[in-house]
Amino acid sequence: MADSVWVAANAPALPAAAAPRHSALVRITHWLTALCFFALLVTGLEIVVSHPRFYWGETGNVHMAPLFAIPIPASRATVPTGYGYTLPDQNGWSRALHFQSAWVLVFTGLLYFVAGFFSGHFRKNLFPRGTDLSWRALSAAIADHLHFQPPSETEAWSYNLLQRLSYLAVVFVLFPLIVWTGLAMSPAVVSAFPVVVTTFGGQQSARTIHFALTILLTLFLLVHVAMVILAGFKSRMTAMITGRASTPRGYR
Amino acid sequence: MSDFSRRKLITTGLAVTAGASGLVAASRLAERYGLIPPDHGTLYGAGATLTYAAQRLLTRHSMAREFPRSEISNPPFANGEPFKDEAFTRLQAGGFAGWRLTVDGMVAHPAAFSLDQLKSYPSRSQITHLACEEGWSYIAEWTGVPLSHVLDVAGILPQARYVVYTSIEPGWWDSVDMADALHPQTLIAYGMNGGDLPVGNGGPLRLRVPRQLGYKSVKYITRLTVTDSLKKFGKGLGSASPEAGYAWYAGV
Numbered sequence: 001m002a003d004s005v006w007v008a009a010n011a012p013a014l015p016a017a018a019a020p021r022h023s024a025l026v027r028i029t030h031w032l033t034a035l036c037f038f039a040l041l042v043t044g045l046e047i048v049v050s051h052p053r054f055y056w057g058e059t060g061n062v063h064m065a066p067l068f069a070i071p072i073p074a075s076r077a078t079v080p081t082g083y084g085y086t087l088p089d090q091n092g093w094s095r096a097l098h099f100q101s102a103w104v105l106v107f108t109g110l111l112y113f114v115a116g117f118f119s120g121h122f123r124k125n126l127f128p129r130g131t132d133l134s135w136r137a138l139s140a141a142i143a144d145h146l147h148f149q150p151p152s153e154t155e156a157w158s159y160n161l162l163q164r165l166s167y168l169a170v171v172f173v174l175f176p177l178i179v180w181t182g183l184a185m186s187p188a189v190v191s192a193f194p195v196v197v198t199t200f201g202g203q204q205s206a207r208t209i210h211f212a213l214t215i216l217l218t219l220f221l222l223v224h225v226a227m228v229i230l231a232g233f234k235s236r237m238t239a240m241i242t243g244r245a246s247t248p249r250g251y252r
Numbered sequence: 253m254s255d256f257s258r259r260k261l262i263t264t265g266l267a268v269t270a271g272a273s274g275l276v277a278a279s280r281l282a283e284r285y286g287l288i289p290p291d292h293g294t295l296y297g298a299g300a301t302l303t304y305a306a307q308r309l310l311t312r313h314s315m316a317r318e319f320p321r322s323e324i325s326n327p328p329f330a331n332g333e334p335f336k337d338e339a340f341t342r343l344q345a346g347g348f349a350g351w352r353l354t355v356d357g358m359v360a361h362p363a364a365f366s367l368d369q370l371k372s373y374p375s376r377s378q379i380t381h382l383a384c385e386e387g388w389s390y391i392a393e394w395t396g397v398p399l400s401h402v403l404d405v406a407g408i409l410p411q412a413r414y415v416v417y418t419s420i421e422p423g424w425w426d427s428v429d430m431a432d433a434l435h436p437q438t439l440i441a442y443g444m445n446g447g448d449l450p451v452g453n454g455g456p457l458r459l460r461v462p463r464q465l466g467y468k469s470v471k472y473i474t475r476l477t478v479t480d481s482l483k484k485f486g487k488g489l490g491s492a493s494p495e496a497g498y499a500w501y502a503g504v
């Protein structure tokens with residue numbers, strides 16, 4: 001006890017680079033979410049292949065006009081696709097892994113939400129700073145991105161406005177909605193809580209929105225990875241894996 | 253230093269022991285309250301168990317949504333080609349007068365019911381949604397005798413935990429727990445949209461389990477077996493579905 005007080009009082013001030021860039025909680029939940037998202041994406045596409053048609057309202061089947069159809073062959077012969085063959089059907093394990101990953105994703109998300117509020121992670125790192133909330137700041141940030149301006153040194157240590165806004169959208173809109181639309185497709189869940197599905201106007205509408213959200217999250221993932229590469233793949237990956245950030249050469 | 257690591261070791265050891273015994277206690281409780289599905293030991297059993305346990309706690313007595321007549325899918329939908337074999341064709345030619353539904357297992361009065369007998373019991377009609385794991389769905393009005401009524405007539409024994417149902421179509425058999433077996437909307441359906449149940453939709457007899465996905469509503473049923481354990485049926489996973497990689501519980 002006495003030892004630790006001595007250490008704290010006499011240690012030189014830590015250099016900024018030794019403080020974690022991302023807390024352990026953020027790093028663990030980030031990679032768990034990434035793993036779950038990958039599993040959900042692959043299995044979700046596999047499930048979609050069994051009926052690559054989308055509808056609006058409560059019901060949808062091959063007797064009905066789809067809202068849109070993905071022009072790919074299906075894994076079930078009963079779906080008219082215009083192709084003379086069917087793809088291999090892998091729905092069994094795909095569904096099982098989809099729901100198992102969804103459970104892990106939901107638990108991870110809950111942990112992240114609760115800890116994010118109490119630790120001040122959302123307030124400090126995600127909600128835009130007061131000075132950033134102006135059209136001028138927003139257009140400047142967009143212009144910087146469009147001109148491929150390398151990130152400033154402070155950005156190795158915090159998120160810029162566009163990052164904050166897109167992470168907020170992913171965390172508070174896209175992920176909650178994709179879980180919600182997923183639950184809206186469950187016959188047992190909607191038997192107990194009909195409002196889960198009626199909000200979307202029906203089970204098929206929920207399925208279509210679930211798919212649209214998948215596209216949006218996938219687009220986010222592509223841009224996210226592209227930005228990590230542009231900002232310095234090694235330093236950003238190091239920061240998200242070990243928590244350590246260094247200011248790499250080439251920064252202004 | 254060694255004191256510190258010993259203390260850490262003891263704390264970790266205690267935490268692991270507490271966690272492990274907590275899990276054991278939780279699984280005993282879950283088993284006692286019927287929250288463990290028969291296919292819990294499969295590769296994705298953890299996810300399947302979480303889903304089943306959560307839904308048995310939250311939706312045990314919930315009622316599947318029922319719709320106004322105007323929502324009935326038109327034209328009616330039938331998935332795939334109707335089943336056909338020599339025995340079925342012979343029964344069909346006789347207007348299914350020779351069709352029997354055998355009830356055996358843990359019942360006081362094993363019996364075999366004809367369609368006319370089943371139709372003489374109090375009937376129930378309900379307009380519900382049927383969704384397939386593939387993604388399509390339709391709404392129809394289903395008419396039949398509640399499974400609970402037939403189980404009452406046969407006199408189920410108190411130790412009954414599951415009802416196994418078998419199709420005349422080879423390879424199709426499934427089971428439900430008592431929560432679904434005694435649920436007022438679980439029907440032995442013989443009618444659809446005001447007429448006899450078409451062969452394409454499972455006629456002459458289909459078990460309708462509206463709080464689960466379509467594959468639990470097995471077509472062409474000929475036998476009900478009441479049991480306290482699913483271990484001796486097929487591979488002991490509760491139905492043919494888990495043997496093909498699909499979850500036994502399809503409330504999702």
